[in-house]
Amino acid sequence: MIDIRNITKSFENGPILENVSLNIKKGETIVIIGGSGCGKSTLLRCINRLITPEKGEIYIDGENILDPNIDIDKVRRKMGMVYQHFNLFSHLNILENIILAPVEVNKMNREDAIAEAKQLLNRVGLSGKEYQMPSQLSGGQKQRVAIARTLAMHPEVILFDEPTSALDPTMVDEVENVIKDLVDEGMTSVIVTHEMRFARNVGSRVIFLANRHIYEEGTPNEIFDHPQKPLTQRFLYRSRMFEKELLKESLDLYSLSSEMKKFLSGYQYSNEQLKLISIIDDELLYPLFNHPEGVENATIRLLCSDNSTSHMMQIYLPSIKSDPLKEPYLDELNINILEHFSHFVFSKPTENGYIVNIQM
Numbered sequence: 283m284i285d286i287r288n289i290t291k292s293f294e295n296g297p298i299l300e301n302v303s304l305n306i307k308k309g310e311t312i313v314i315i316g317g318s319g320c321g322k323s324t325l326l327r328c329i330n331r332l333i334t335p336e337k338g339e340i341y342i343d344g345e346n347i348l349d350p351n352i353d354i355d356k357v358r359r360k361m362g363m364v365y366q367h368f369n370l371f372s373h374l375n376i377l378e379n380i381i382l383a384p385v386e387v388n389k390m391n392r393e394d395a396i397a398e399a400k401q402l403l404n405r406v407g408l409s410g411k412e413y414q415m416p417s418q419l420s421g422g423q424k425q426r427v428a429i430a431r432t433l434a435m436h437p438e439v440i441l442f443d444e445p446t447s448a449l450d451p452t453m454v455d456e457v458e459n460v461i462k463d464l465v466d467e468g469m470t471s472v473i474v475t476h477e478m479r480f481a482r483n484v485g486s487r488v489i490f491l492a493n494r495h496i497y498e499e500g501t502p503n504e505i506f507d508h509p510q511k512p513l514t515q516r517f518l519y520r521s522r523m524f525e526k527e528l529l530k531e532s533l534d535l536y537s538l539s540s541e542m543k544k545f546l547s548g549y550q551y552s553n554e555q556l557k558l559i560s561i562i563d564d565e566l567l568y569p570l571f572n573h574p575e576g577v578e579n580a581t582i583r584l585l586c587s588d589n590s591t592s593h594m595m596q597i598y599l600p601s602i603k604s605d606p607l608k609e610p611y612l613d614e615l616n617i618n619i620l621e622h623f624s625h626f627v628f629s630k631p632t633e634n635g636y637i638v639n640i641q642m
């Protein structure tokens with residue numbers, strides 16, 4: 283339905299998007315995530331040509347919307363846009379806000395437009411608010427009105443640019459639920475969001491933008507549970523990572539394990555995982571640090587995921603010469619215990635040492 287081919291968009295400071303291609307099918311929900319300033323809004327605005335890329339093509343239902351001869355208003359009518367700031371007309375009541383475009387632009391009969399607006403308000407849970415002014419509504423309610431107003435134009439696709447990021451946290455859910463319902467009913471959507479739980483919950487495909495292009499994409503499960511590339515991993519784990527440098531001369535495994543347990547307690551966890559933290563101390567770190575040819579320093583990371591009890595431990599061992607999960611560092615009993623209590627454990631050589639990964 284939307285076919286973006288090799289678009290490039292630059293501002294004064296150089297390219298923001300370079301050779302971005304993305305195909306969106308009818309009924310899909312694309313979620314766009316990425317760091318601040320990476321071009322998420324720019325990409326969204328290219329789709330309805332609020333911004334014109336200098337290179338590439340964007341086909342909507344087979345028409346290249348970058349063609350200067352195209353009737354862009356007709357194309358835009360197929361697309362609704364919901365912004366962070368709701369952009370309601372403050373001098374018009376809720377009903378007037380919703381019927382304005384259907385009546386003025388689509389030349390819809392006023393009575394029909396009002397009847398439909400009432401249905402839409404019901405759909406977003408705001409029956410009875412038609413004659414209130416925007417200033418009388420909460421942020422979450424205003425955003426639901428903005429969604430109803432968009433729906434009143436019968437768009438084929440809705441573009442959402444951070445629809446919940448201007449809201450008080452208590453109002454995020456009500457707006458997310460409305461969007462989720464639309465998506466479940468089959469509305470084609472492109473959603474830029476910083477809410478990772480929502481992204482996982484609502485998206486059929488997740489796009490991670492970085493380095494001016496689609497750096498990694500996949501299903502929510504692939505991106506959130508098994509990101510493959512370093513920038514995606516860093517972005518997703520940034521706020522959910524415990525990291526500590528360990529030095530042999532000042533090593534205190536007891537306090538390390540209580541710090542890690544405390545960190546884990548902010549997430550969903552099982553008693554087995556708590557136990558595994560102590561086991562990693564006793565069966566892995568202790569032997570590694572106490573072996574005569576063992577490690578002098580290491581970095582330990584605990585990477586927690588928001589929506590599951592699946593967490594990951596990574597231990598970087600920069601100076602170790604041979605596989606840390608084998609003799610002479612660990613004996614068979616150490617390994618058996620580690621394997622028994624974790625989902626999997628494996629080591630990988632790096633440039634100057636090894637890394638041990640433990641899926642908890």
Ligand SMILES: Nc1ncnc2c1ncn2[C@@H]1O[C@H](COP(=O)(O)OP(=O)(O)OP(=O)(O)O)[C@@H](O)[C@H]1O
Nearest residue numbers: 293294295298316317318319320321322323324325
């Ligand atoms: N109209 C413009 N003129 C000049 N520079 C712009 C313009 N619009 C965006 N930029 C720049 O392009 C870059 C990408 O902006 P964009 O708004 O697309 O990022 P974003 O990923 O949506 O960020 P955020 O998460 O903060 O909303 C930024 O560095 C921004 O300063």
Ligand SMILES: [Mg+2]
Nearest residue numbers: 322323324443
């Ligand atoms: Mg933005």
